[in-house]
Amino acid sequence: MNATTEQPVNQTAAQYEAAAAACRHIFTAKAKDYGTSWRILRMPSITDQIFIKAQRIRTIDLKGTSMVNEGAEAEFIGVVNYAVIGLIQLQLQDDSGREISAEEAGRLFDQKIREARQLMERKNHDYGEAWRDMQVSSFTDLILMRILRIKQIEENQGQTLMSEGIDANLFDIINYAIFALIKISEA
Numbered sequence: 001m002n003a004t005t006e007q008p009v010n011q012t013a014a015q016y017e018a019a020a021a022a023c024r025h026i027f028t029a030k031a032k033d034y035g036t037s038w039r040i041l042r043m044p045s046i047t048d049q050i051f052i053k054a055q056r057i058r059t060i061d062l063k064g065t066s067m068v069n070e071g072a073e074a075e076f077i078g079v080v081n082y083a084v085i086g087l088i089q090l091q092l093q094d095d096s097g098r099e100i101s102a103e104e105a106g107r108l109f110d111q112k113i114r115e116a117r118q119l120m121e122r123k124n125h126d127y128g129e130a131w132r133d134m135q136v137s138s139f140t141d142l143i144l145m146r147i148l149r150i151k152q153i154e155e156n157q158g159q160t161l162m163s164e165g166i167d168a169n170l171f172d173i174i175n176y177a178i179f180a181l182i183k184i185s186e187a
Helices: 003-034 043-063 072-092 102-127 136-155 166-186
Strands: none
Touching: 003 072, 003 102, 003 166, 043 072, 043 136, 072 102, 072 166, 102 166, 136 166
């Protein structure tokens, strides 16, 4: 790899880490404030939370104004965090709602973000950082599309014939939202 192709990859890695750290900060602060009460949520409820956040981003984009004092950046952070929560719930596969410690939640958050970043690096290699030429609104639409896919998979009781499962869609949602956060930070 030469210096000109290495620079954007290193830049992406640093920007990805910064965006993920901002998400983690909110995630862990809320775990300290509320505990892990989200453990009670079933997957369709988590899917709906991500949908609500992405739909709000789209509505703000289309209307050009916000009536609530939180913009798209806060909502993209929420999208990342709820997608991580969804992945944690899928991993723990227990519907008891039993809370876990804030420390365990943080460890699981780090694991899921690490997996998402590894996926991003593989895809970035193949797609050549095409996301850098995309608009933030496209990431919102892609997140909404992934949510609709997840809802269909949920209706099919988790069964797919040829498609990736819920977890793959959640990983893509994390990466789209982090790309949006990076683009917002560059604006």
